Amino acid sequence: MKKDICAYTYEQLQAEIQAMGERGFRAKQIYEWLHVRLAEDFSEMTNLSRELKYRLSEQYEILPVVMLEKQESRLDGTCKFLFRLHDGNVVESVWMRYHYGNSVCISSQVGCRMGCRFCASGIGGLARGLSPSEMLGQVYRLQRIMGERVSNVVVMGTGEPLDNYDSLLTFLRILTGEKGLHISQRNVTVSTCGIVPKMYELAKEHLQITLALSLHGATQEKRKQLMPVANAYELEEVLTACDAYFRETGRRITFEYSLIRGVNDTEEDLRELIRILGSRNCHLNLIPVNSVKEYGLKQPDRKNAQNFKNKLEKYGINVTLRRELGADIDGACGQLRRSYVRTRTEEAEL
Template sequence: MSEKTDILTRTLEELKADMEEIGEKSFRAKQIYEWLHVHHAGSFGEMTSLSKALREKLEKNFEIPSLRTLEVLTSRIDGTRKYLFALEDGNVIESVLMRYSYGISVCISSQVGCRMGCRFCASTIGGRVRDLTASEMLCQVLEISRQAGERVGHVVIMGSGEPLDNYDNLVRFLRIIGDPDGERLSLRDITVSTCGIVPNIYALADEGLPVTLALSLHAPSQEKRERLLPISLKYQLPEVLEAMQYYFSKTGRRITFEYSCVEGENTSPEDAVMLADLVRGMNCHINLIPVNPVEERAFRRPDRRDIEAFRRMLEKRGISVTIRREMGRDINGACGQLRRSYLEK
């Protein structure tokens, strides 16, 4: 091996092959994998059950990447924490920890920036800088778990970036974090959020990874959706919904629709009727999200009473719907804003 390999991105099978390549017995891979993904060793020196010679060999051929914490904001209301992390190349990303009665949930980023251009999103303003590797996604979970002193129970891939625009790294991350020999997080406790990259919805459905898939729907019609999500010009609403149905048929996972409520855009009584008609018959749940104002954009959130009324109209039409509980109101700000203000500084 010429360059050092990022050992956190290797699956157990790949690590076995790596061991053979450096002249070691393949069973060593299991020991190393456990050190990394069960004991969360941050250095080869901690792997005390391995010989010194092997540890030195690992040091020479591999690296264990890590994140540097630049800033942590903690909510006094509910303990939600926002993290600003520096990657090894100096790029910065955001992640969030949320506390629920059933444990802690972590929202991670999948790219530095994003190229999807959703109109209400701060993460996309500077475009996409680069994809995150599987280990950079994993490190967000591990670092937050380490700092919180608790095991993470849920992971939501809903921070900066479009996960299905970074498909191979996403799938690698899911395989590693869900591996019963390693991190052991149930795939059912992971949610991947997409704005609707149709070919990769089909691909994910066929991977045998039953994560929850959430579609950023945000509008009840193609015409309205185009105003909020430019990607919908490429992948039109009927084909996106068909892909989501396929995902459900292959995985049995109920579909989630994320619906950001934007004043004057998508929460009128007509919108409620159109939305109910659009999703009727699908095994789905709608999450209403009061949009976070972004300085650079003109969108505002509707009055709370209007969102409640919108929810009731959907419920009356038999649609399963909730308004997302706002976490960390005092440290709020849209996804990507902490990073933007850091970059501006």
Template sequence: MGNIKDLSLAQIKDYLVRMNEPPYRALQVARWVFQRGCLSWEEMTDLPKELRAELKEQFSLTGVTLWQKQVSRRGDTVKYLLGLGDGQAVEAVFMRHRYGRTVCVSSQVGCRMGCLFCASTIGGLVRNLSPGEMYDQVMVAQRDAGERVSHVVLMGTGEPLENYEQVMVFLEHLTAPYGLHLSWRHITISTCGVVPGILRLAERRLPLTLAVSLHAPNDELRSRLVPVNRRYPLKELMAACREYVRLTRRRLTFEYVLLDGVNDSVSCARELAYLVRGLLCHVNLIPANPVPDRPFVAPSPPERVAVFKRVLERAGVKVTMRRELGADIDAACGQLRRRVLGLYG
């Protein structure tokens, strides 16, 4: 039995037409499933009883089970451990911001990118998540919070551009009128620098935000911290970023996690400013969050962060500082990781 949220609207329509149902039934089903988050076929009262019975036999209405919930001390962040049908589990995070309600979604079970400071890559990659498993992360958070989700960031466990096709189906549902109808401008995809995926995404010219995890201003350091750089070095990555901006006319975000004594020097800041010069972008600085089994910490004293930021600003680079939420429940940047459901049950 498959999760009906794994299907595109066209696939739902094809299935219903093969059952001799009129095509408009697809939109009826989609609104119940993607917009209202219905968890019972019996609730779909505008569908014939026989059709509901058939759909119930063929499809489930969710692909995840809420296994554990943690709330930050300030109450503005909630982390969910969600069990999957194969016994694996992923984490998703709900955050309350002044500008809206955001869900941080995982796109894979585990991650193979190997970034040294990130918990998500511990244990490696198990598999890609399906569109329904990603969508259900949003629906669980929205249902639990009782608040409408306004923003989605693909910044949880996994590399979204290595799960490109499934992510695109997920975003189709997320932005569609039959779904949550989110604005594309309220969606962010984060990548550690998978160049073919960046170029593929650029060709679609979607008005979403692309965040590139940079974390180092030169190949020697970046290849150590972000191993994918050995495959797609900075020259290729920056060329892809410039092509992305050219095709989409969208401003890029460069994520830069500051690691004490590693990539937080004034010389690194100057190199970074030179690297991004002339590009429509801004740099988002993130003091490192603690991760078990990882030796990295945030710059000390904290004033080093302000110095790094000032160097970039004086070079004309637009800079923001990440407002971290949920560090006390391991829900901040770099702290989400693959979980095995059996460890908790």
């Protein structure tokens, strides 16, 4: 079986190339082709000898990330992509343009086992985690397709990143390393629904990334209604882990809160949010929920969402109401992949 060459850190690749009997500078050349020039085939590596390219192709592979579908919003230019992996599984990624640069949201798993009640990612469960190269491949493929540099990366697509912890760490080290794209760690956000032990592990890495907690409910009872992971970890445990992350890294937590009409946007929810976040150095991101027909949940109207935000601000909470992106396409996490998988299943049954 060939080895996945894009999953190696620079130091690991050095060891591999030296084991082949090649001089050390070859590792630097190959690494640059893979992670700076974004080569998709060894034949593109023009400063390597024909013999070395052949030997590399015999022992290693660059796993393909192939675009199957692209949807572009007419409202804001947001692009959503469906990619096929080497084993036929599919994942989705999003390209978003902001005034500060291009941001991409990538998947960390094929499917998800967290089962949040408002998210299409978990419908059908978890197939497998992505390798570091498959996570990088989404970023690299998007940059090649769009012809522009990525400045911000959000690991907030399909899957729970901390449920794929080792691959996530390798991905982060390659993505932000000075010999690769060298995207600033401060421009990387990793989302979690609150896997407490892994939150403590990540804090000990002392990375400068932003940790985003999927909160979505301001009480333990409300979280349990929306997020099965709350059955494993109490809200107070999760918040304590958030505090530990802030102490270890100096990086404030972002709390993600999907606003669902009549579910978590009441006056009581407002009071509870103020109670748990009012004394914390954090940022609250309010996200009007995208409609997922399997769940039947609805977003509040814009006026009510704005009022919710304004009341939080009066109590000193740093809060934003996320601008809706991709509202006219399959914008929510997991929707595009879910549509593709459902169509393929229906075709197979005919």
